[in-house]
Amino acid sequence: xxxxxxxxxxxxxxxxxxxxxxxxxxxxxxxxxxxxxxxxxxxxxxxxxxxxxxxxxxxxxxxxxxxxxxxxxxxxxxxxxxxxxxxxxxxxxxxxxxxxxxxxxxxxxxxxxxxxxxxxxxxxxxxxxxxxxxxxxxxxxxxxxxxxxxxxxxxxxxxxxxxxxxxxxxxxxxxxxxxxxxxxxxxxxxxxxxxxxxxxxxxxxxxxxxxxxxxxxxxxxxxxxxxxxxxxx
Amino acid sequence: xxxxxxxxxxxxxxxxxxxxxxxxxxxxxxxxxxxxxxxxxxxxxxxxxxxxxxxxxxxxxxxxxxxxxxxxxxxxxxxxxxxxxxxxxxxxxxxxxxxxxxxxxxxxxxxxxxxxxxxxxxxxxxxxxxxxxxxxxxxxxxxxxxxxxxxxxxxxxxxxxxxxxxxxxxxxxxxxxxxxxxxxxxxxxxxxxxxxxxxxxxxxxxxxxxxxxxxxxxxxxxxxxxxxxxxxx
DNA sequence: TTTGATAATTAGGCTAGCCTAATGCCCTGT
DNA sequence: ACAGGGCATTAGGCTAGCCTAATTATCAAA
Ligand SMILES: [Mn+2]
Ligand SMILES: [Mn+2]
Ligand SMILES: [Mn+2]
Ligand SMILES: [Mn+2]
Numbered sequence: 001x002x003x004x005x006x007x008x009x010x011x012x013x014x015x016x017x018x019x020x021x022x023x024x025x026x027x028x029x030x031x032x033x034x035x036x037x038x039x040x041x042x043x044x045x046x047x048x049x050x051x052x053x054x055x056x057x058x059x060x061x062x063x064x065x066x067x068x069x070x071x072x073x074x075x076x077x078x079x080x081x082x083x084x085x086x087x088x089x090x091x092x093x094x095x096x097x098x099x100x101x102x103x104x105x106x107x108x109x110x111x112x113x114x115x116x117x118x119x120x121x122x123x124x125x126x127x128x129x130x131x132x133x134x135x136x137x138x139x140x141x142x143x144x145x146x147x148x149x150x151x152x153x154x155x156x157x158x159x160x161x162x163x164x165x166x167x168x169x170x171x172x173x174x175x176x177x178x179x180x181x182x183x184x185x186x187x188x189x190x191x192x193x194x195x196x197x198x199x200x201x202x203x204x205x206x207x208x209x210x211x212x213x214x215x216x217x218x219x220x221x222x223x224x225x226x227x228x229x230x231x232x233x
Numbered sequence: 234x235x236x237x238x239x240x241x242x243x244x245x246x247x248x249x250x251x252x253x254x255x256x257x258x259x260x261x262x263x264x265x266x267x268x269x270x271x272x273x274x275x276x277x278x279x280x281x282x283x284x285x286x287x288x289x290x291x292x293x294x295x296x297x298x299x300x301x302x303x304x305x306x307x308x309x310x311x312x313x314x315x316x317x318x319x320x321x322x323x324x325x326x327x328x329x330x331x332x333x334x335x336x337x338x339x340x341x342x343x344x345x346x347x348x349x350x351x352x353x354x355x356x357x358x359x360x361x362x363x364x365x366x367x368x369x370x371x372x373x374x375x376x377x378x379x380x381x382x383x384x385x386x387x388x389x390x391x392x393x394x395x396x397x398x399x400x401x402x403x404x405x406x407x408x409x410x411x412x413x414x415x416x417x418x419x420x421x422x423x424x425x426x427x428x429x430x431x432x433x434x435x436x437x438x439x440x441x442x443x444x445x446x447x448x449x450x451x452x453x454x455x456x457x458x459x460x461x462x463x464x465x466x
Numbered sequence: 467t468t469t470g471a472t473a474a475t476t477a478g479g480c481t482a483g484c485c486t487a488a489t490g491c492c493c494t495g496t
Numbered sequence: 497a498c499a500g501g502g503c504a505t506t507a508g509g510c511t512a513g514c515c516t517a518a519t520t521a522t523c524a525a526a
Contacts, residue, residue, distance in 0.1 A: 035474055036472095050475055052513080067474055098353070112348050114344050115344045119330070130396065132477080246483090277484070277485090279504065280507095283506080284506095358493095
């Protein structure tokens with residue numbers, strides 16, 4: 001018997017990789033990813049999504065329930081997590097080793113993730129000491145495809161009086177990220193919710209160093225926090 | 234008068250970028266790049282080249298003389314040199330900072346060159362101290378688009394008795410590069426041509442440390458050398 | 467239970483890049 | 497001067513991805 005040339009792994013296109021990532025993010029809380037949500041996230045027209053979903057379900061990367069939405073198959077999930085690992089390792093590397101600002105890494109990573117080899121990603125991860133979180137606080141999947149799942153609440157949902165640690169900033173727009181960094185609102189910081197204005201008004205927080213910040217709802221929804229005892233844990 | 238939004242610079246596709254690089258390399262000694270040479274270099278069929286040449290001459294990146302070949306316009310040359318800078322900076326960075334073997338950098342750079350931003354390349358160049366040569370000894374164009382032009386002779390053309398410095402290895406195949414590195418035949422090494430066998434036979438060289446090497450013609454054609462006085466310069 | 471609003475899909479079309487097969491140009495040798 | 501051979505181009509076709517416009521499915525409200 002001859003040597004079987006191992007699994008072909010047909011190698012995905014840039015578009016396919018981005019679609020899989022979108023489906024992953026949209027189904028992360030369970031349920032289906034809808035055509036229009038995917039279209040919005042990727043900034044393409046809904047018929048483009050319908051067409052791609054057809055192809056992806058034929059190749060076994062997603063499960064498509066017509067007029068309902070899609071979910072990843074195990075194979076699709078593996079591919080998505082691999083892309084997310086690449087993206088987050090790249091963001092971490094650019095930030096740590098090439099002096100990138102945390103607001104600017106996302107766009108660069110969004111392109112590079114499709115061009116790097118597995119080998120390069122692992123060299124970067126190694127050079128960084130196998131980081132577990134990216135610069136925005138998001139968990140980095142392992143090379144084996146495992147990802148940490150944590151329950152985090154947005155600052156907008158955190159009740160007045162509570163103390164929290166800001167764990168993750170769920171955004172990728174340079175302007176907002178730059179602003180948040182200026183305000184000292186970066187992952188790891190400890191916050192106490194002092195007040196919140198009604199009608200979706202701003203949340204007022206006190207930083208550990210005593211300064212207060214007024215955070216509008218748009219931003220408060222992006223700040224993902226873990227509750228903490230008033231003594232610091 | 235309103236602000237003119239500056240030159241659009243329509244941003245080139247991956248294919249276009251690779252075609253421009255090919256034309257640059259094939260016309261580097263002057264003359265035209267032929268359809269079949271480009272096709273061979275890019276591993277595509279000749280009609281694909283004809284089609285692309287038509288498009289590139291319409292967009293002003295090349296000058297096409299039908300049935301003769303093509304040359305780069307100044308604009309095409311600028312774009313090609315930018316890609317070559319990216320490629321060589323990437324090769325240098327991967328080698329210096331991520332422990333890549335000089336035989337393995339080329340393929341990685343060939344993909345990354347189309348995905349990196351100008352900013353990332355300049356950060357890498359900066360981190361390396363603005364290197365002037367890539368790991369294979371090829372000159373790196375400046376950010377302004379200037380490239381060093383040096384007359385180098387292949388080892389196969391170097392006469393018996395001559396002393397040379399190996400300046401550049403004009404190859405990109407991992408196997409050959411690994412072999413040459415094993416033999417100590419890397420840029421910067423000093424060689425004396427001891428003998429050459431007839432009928433395109435091997436060249437025998439002595440390294441500075443006294444060892445001799447027998448270099449077949451296929452490899453000797455890849456070793457680009459600068460003559461040197463017998464005293465070392 | 468019918469009706470609309472909304473979302474999804476289908477229909478049809480476009481460009482970039484590639485291919486093979488057919489045809490055309492150019493040059494060299496006779 | 498012209499016949500071939502070899503190279504280049506044209507003709508025609510394919511896939512991936514995108515688009516807009518038209519159609520169809522779903523679901524909630526009347
Ligand atoms: Mn990101
Ligand atoms: Mn991407
Ligand atoms: Mn190279
Ligand atoms: Mn390339």
